[in-house]
Amino acid sequence: MSVGIRHDDLRRRNRAMVIAAVRRAGQPSRTEIAATTGLSHSTISAISSDLIGEGILAESKPSEPGSLKRGRPQVGLGLNPEAAAVMTVVLSLNFLSVAVIDYAGQVISEEQRRLDTLTMSRDALIGECVAIVRRRLEDPDLDVRSVARIALAIQGITDTRARAMLWSPITPHTDIAFADILEDEFGIPATMENDCNMMAVALRWRDPQRYRDDFIAILLSHGIGMGLVLKGQLFTGTHSSGGEFGHMIHQPKGALCRCGRRGCVEAYAGNYAIWRNARQLGEDTEPVADVSDADMRALAAAARESDGPEREAYRKAGEALGYGLGSLFALIDPAPVAMVGVSAAAFDLIEPALREAIAQTAGGQHSESISFDTEPNELPLIREGCAMRALTFVDQEIFAPGAQARPGAGKNVA
Amino acid sequence: MSVGIRHDDLRRRNRAMVIAAVRRAGQPSRTEIAATTGLSHSTISAISSDLIGEGILAESKPSEPGSLKRGRPQVGLGLNPEAAAVMTVVLSLNFLSVAVIDYAGQVISEEQRRLDTLTMSRDALIGECVAIVRRRLEDPDLDVRSVARIALAIQGITDTRARAMLWSPITPHTDIAFADILEDEFGIPATMENDCNMMAVALRWRDPQRYRDDFIAILLSHGIGMGLVLKGQLFTGTHSSGGEFGHMIHQPKGALCRCGRRGCVEAYAGNYAIWRNARQLGEDTEPVADVSDADMRALAAAARESDGPEREAYRKAGEALGYGLGSLFALIDPAPVAMVGVSAAAFDLIEPALREAIAQTAGGQHSESISFDTEPNELPLIREGCAMRALTFVDQEIFAPGAQARPGAGKNVA
């Protein structure tokens, strides 16, 4: 099973703890780090002195003028923005966006492009991704050697090892090993992440109070996606990114889903499903390829206006989501939920039926106490999540082990 | 977040690894332990010499006569059966059973009792549990001081901290803190476990080849329960034992479930549901309290005999289980399944409809490759799981830290 702990692992792990503490707290003093990690002051002192010597951390003046305490003032430790950089690539329906982010998490540069992802050939899609990354790397302001990691996020299913996209609604092509492709092309370690998982990662960094150890991020968009954090860990399937909440069964043999099957939650709550119901097209109608955000906002407006088929469509969506959440809660117990995406802006139309449905399930025993939060814009969240994922990789996998193994690499400060 | 690693943790963890390696492998040599843990021979030598000195491990002669290898023969290390003992208490419908198990996992003594759990008062139920434990502890052959842990398993929902039963179908009473009660009564650390989780634990020990990192144990009994292991970890809810597969929704507003709600998987696949459908009583009929195993076997026989309402009842059960598993697989991806309990003996009647249903779900994409195994008798599994849970607790929490902190306690061999 798992492997024994070597002596050198110890330092690596404790270095990782210190870096993580600094990334989380912003500008903590050595004393604060000692308190949060439980390590002794001497150890923190030794480790942080090493990390500063290696250019990973940097001391920053207290900066707080209102710190009228006695005693030697604390000196804050911060991440050195120039220690490294990472790149995020977000590929969504008809849209590709890239950003370069410094080690402290600030965006250095970005680029966005419209594509016709549904009709592009496999090679063209890969080519566009490679090209946009290359353009960013060729930016004269950027030190290419400092780019330590690329994180791609895509709508759809990725594999557990974060190497490949297995299936995606934005393209007819399957099994594209984006991570390997980018690694081979640029020699920079890369991962392929699921968009909703990245949303969950981002929520945890944005609001650690609310989104801590257990929570759910649900993407209400053309399709329905989910990112799930359980016991502080991002939940993934055994083979894939998992958490395909949208394809849990709501009604056996029910409405036609984009995945070709019947009765999935998405077949009632995805944008195309709401649109289909609002237009009263019948549940067997082939899902349309795309409904614009503007159309969805118009639909929501009409639903708020009068009690017609539009309102009924949102009611059905709420019911499907409610029963789906009820089944999910039966498995994992209730947890805070964040609704993300265009239809999150119409959550007022969805919520009543959702709560009613959830109250009829075992998981909804305390349905009043389940709280929902909404965030209409998913893209910034996905990018933030990617950035944090790439940065924590650099923290844990590159900086924590230190550079003693290879004396030629990295910056060796005496 | 998590805490830094101290220097003394190191030894504790590596001791735990060695003990775990011995428990898993049976009679491994020091060399084998070094190989599986990745630690050096010197370290293994030092640790195992300590453990032998403390009476936790014991050397055993090679025992294999056919070991015609050159070189110094390996000497096997085994668990010392007298190092400690644990107790398992399994509380199920109308039945209470207790066993005392030595440190090597052999049953020393046991006792079983029939009770009328559904009608007993709260105090009577607790009293019976306490009394049966006391009788075992008063056994003159048993050194009471060696009993290091009690593990209770109960059908129903337990809390995450493994202290209390929150709800159970075998009694109308709720929120009984069995673990605390036993601890207070006997001064022995105790935990309260969910029966299906213990089944999963046992399967992992019984057949580590098949049930390794990801698998599902489903109890097909009066109710439907599940134990789930994901990524090598027992899956639990955020507040409770979780994994209430039986109460995922199969049909919104469908058949009446024992939990009082409608459309749960259990309301189609639990014994009472199969019985209700076989008797053509209608889905709104109040679930009966108990159907005997003999009745269920008769039902299965009738279903095999001719294509009547009995066969249809099993078909409906298969359909509900199939759609439920499909939804589950959408979340976690497919994994090997073990069907446990009386109705597992009728799995031939269930399987066709189950596979048909699962094939219509997103999670059932490779439905042929999903393999089912059956085990009609759940009680031995639950007891084995409890025993292993209690024993690994002793391994990790009592023996791994060692006794250096309290020089008076334990056996200190110079």
Place this chain on the structure above:
DNA sequence: GCTCTTTTTTTCGAGCCTCGAAAAAATACT
């Protein structure tokens, strides 16, 4: 029966790492 070979296990010194205590540093209070 004795020596050689092979494999397992133990011993020993080196190198790290963390810790606690004490010292040093840096500032506010008086």
Place this chain on the structure above:
DNA sequence: AGTATTTTTTCGAGGCTCGAAAAAAAGAGC
């Protein structure tokens, strides 16, 4: 300027793991 207070560093002690070498315990060969 001196004192109190808080943060940070320094230093020696104690542990732990590791690699190399030695010791132990057999079978193989003559």
